[in-house]
Amino acid sequence: MDKLLMVMTTFPDVATAQAAAEGIIAQRLGACVKQLAPCTSTYRWQSSIESEQEVPLLIATCALRYPALEQYIQTRHPYQVPEIVAWPLEQALPAYADWVAQETGETPNV
Template sequence: MEPLLVLTNVPDVAVADKLAHALIESRAAACVNVLAACRSIYRWRGAVETADEIPMLIKTTAASWPQVEAIVRAHHPYEVPELVAVPMTHGLPAYLAWLAKETEKHD
């Protein structure tokens, strides 16, 4: 099992809640943290933009990555959403076992 921490930002809490529920209900993720709003400053199409966004931390596995990507694309309103995964190289064994169990596919 290869655990991943996936990062994304969405425009508001309503989108964050909808996305988080879709990820958990489908077992694509074991846990999603919806964080407090932040200000993002970035370059988009040649202009410097500023946006208030809601950061999200998605705990999942490499095996579930395709499903996470598909769900984020389906629920994310941005043309090009931020969606990056960072491998979890260390973690409390009991937590990582729970993460693996919660992302198992049940037919």
């Protein structure tokens, strides 16, 4: 049985984030992609402190789909080093877990 994950990534604008969300769903790499409100990220890049507007995505998926999801995001992302992080979901409504598993082609283990 596979674990459910919540994956987060960010994109530089709404259009790029929306295109990624649609591709993720179309390829069954995630069951649901939530596009959050734009935010400001501050970070160090190449010895300089930067602040940029970004659009976060939260992606519900199964652990077995994570490698393909990571690859999908990384190969289509405009950043050299995109933020792609994941958390295991310890609890979920069983019907929701089943739906995520069905939409990603996996069997849930929550």
